[in-house]
Structures are given as structure tokens and as C-alpha cells.
Amino acid sequence: MSSSSSTASVSEIRDKLWLAIAERRLKPGTRLKEEELAEIFSSSRARVRQALTLLERDRLVTLIPNRGGFVAEPTIEEARDVFFARRLVEGGLLERLCETATETDLEDLHDHIAQEREAAAEGDLASIVRLSGGFHILIAELAGSAYLHDVLRDLVSRTSLISTMYGPRHQHDCGPDEHAEVVACIARRDAAGALRAMQHHLSHVEDTLDLSGGQLPTRDLRQLLG
Structure with a gap:
């Protein structure tokens, strides 16, 4: 850049x-x-x-x-729509992955969560944000749907915009524990459990939104992209 x-x-x-x-x-x-x-x-x-x-x-x-x-x-109404869409898309991806996940897939998921924990321990905000969204994109990748991978990729990015506008400033992202619960269900081939864990996880993220929140200050493009 x-x-x-x-x-x-x-x-x-x-x-x-x-x-x-x-x-x-x-x-x-x-x-x-x-x-x-x-x-x-x-x-x-x-x-x-x-x-x-x-x-x-x-x-x-x-x-x-x-x-x-x-x-x-994004408006508050759009924020709600994004989370609604994510529940539908990620629910379908989890059902598929619970049927098709290989040992290598599970290793990839566990490795990703280990990276999340390391970033959290180090207080590396950029990595925390990237890895948090990356977990959901990894599920789409491992589920083998190129189309839904692209759809979810954009939904995750839009979620970041929503969290920036409406999320509490002290909270950077959800921790890896809820992701680990989802992976544990995938490992057991428990599609219903994985879906419940993901729905709880997304609801938790959505519930942190401050619906009276506003736009945060912007910064210089050269500083952001350089």
C-alpha cells in the first residue's frame, strides 16, 4: 500500500x-x-x-x-438485516460442515482459535479483529461453497462497519471461547448444537450494539492505508 x-x-x-x-x-x-x-x-x-x-x-x-x-x-435497520442474513447463511454452512469436516479441517479451525487466543493475550487489536471475522470466513471456506464464501466475506466486513458505528468502544470483538464451542460441536457432528452455539454467538455480538451510537471520527487516508 x-x-x-x-x-x-x-x-x-x-x-x-x-x-x-x-x-x-x-x-x-x-x-x-x-x-x-x-x-x-x-x-x-x-x-x-x-x-x-x-x-x-x-x-x-x-x-x-x-x-x-x-x-x-449502515443504518440500524440494515444492521439488523445483516445479522439476520448471517444467521441464515452461517446456519446452512455449519450443517454442511458438520457432515463433511475432515480431521484436517478441524485442525485448521483449532489452529485459528489458537491464533485468536494468542492475539487476545497480546492485546493485538488489529489481529483480534481480523481473526474474529476470519473464523466465520474459514467456516465458509471449509464448507466448500465459493459463492457463500464471498457472500459471508462481505457480510463480515459490513458487520465490522456496524460494530464500529454502534458497538461499545471498550469492546473490540468477541473472544475465541464462543468460536471454540462451535468447533466442538462440529467435531461431534452435532449440527443442531453447532447451530445453537452460532445463533447464541451472533446474538451476543448483536446485543452489544448501542442503537443510539453514532459515527466515529475519520482519519487521514495515508495514515490508514500507507
Whole structure:
């Protein structure tokens, strides 16, 4: 993301912006200036514009005529819809994974939770946020659905926006214990238990939202993406 001689592709720009949103480095309402982003990514404004259009399709960016792009600011109603969608999508993925999970899959899940615990012990906020969302994306990956993987990836990123806007400032993300409970059910092939554990987990995250919360201050793009 620094000023290198290489030219970033549209997908690279999209993915780096997506990650910055998912890790809560880009706050809701942050203005995304094409010219500045083109310089940061050593790319053209046309490519930046294409990347922003892809992110708008995923409802992570809002493009306003004559003003440019902004990181989306989900409403309370949208926040509820996102959690509703996640319950449906992740429930189906868990049912499939409980049937198909291999020993290697379980090792991957346990390794991921170990990384979550390590990040929590070290107080590494960026890793905590990344790994917390990454657990859910890993379930989609292991369940073998490329389409639902992409759907959930965007839902997880939008959840980060929602948590940034409406979540308590002292809480960075859910801990790994609830994730471990889900994995224990997968290991037992207990689809009903895994679903209950995931529903409880998502409800716990949603219940922490402060519905009177507002937008947090934004920061300089170079500081966020450099």
C-alpha cells in the first residue's frame, strides 16, 4: 500500500480497501478520494473508480455524484438485516460442515482459535479483529461453497462497519471461547448444537450494539492505508 513502482490491479485495490474496512481502520463516513487513492496504490483513477464500484455493489462504499466515494454508514435497520442474513447463511454452512469436516479441517479451525487466543493475550487489536471475522470466513471456506464464501466475506466486513458505528468502544470483538464451542460441536457432528452455539454467538455480538451510537471520527487516508 505504500508508494511502490508496481501498479495495483482493480482486485488488489478492492481487497486492500476491503481489509481496511474489515479491520476497522477505515471508519464509516471516511471519504475515499480517487486521486489520493490512485497515488497511494500507484495506480490509475480509472482502476480506483472500478474498485470503488465493486465495493459499492457489496454495500461497503457509497458513491455520491459530484462528491465521490465514502465508506458506507449502515443504518440500524440494515444492521439488523445483516445479522439476520448471517444467521441464515452461517446456519446452512455449519450443517454442511458438520457432515463433511475432515480431521484436517478441524485442525485448521483449532489452529485459528489458537491464533485468536494468542492475539487476545497480546492485546493485538488489529489481529483480534481480523481473526474474529476470519473464523466465520474459514467456516465458509471449509464448507466448500465459493459463492457463500464471498457472500459471508462481505457480510463480515459490513458487520465490522456496524460494530464500529454502534458497538461499545471498550469492546473490540468477541473472544475465541464462543468460536471454540462451535468447533466442538462440529467435531461431534452435532449440527443442531453447532447451530445453537452460532445463533447464541451472533446474538451476543448483536446485543452489544448501542442503537443510539453514532459515527466515529475519520482519519487521514495515508495514515490508514500507507
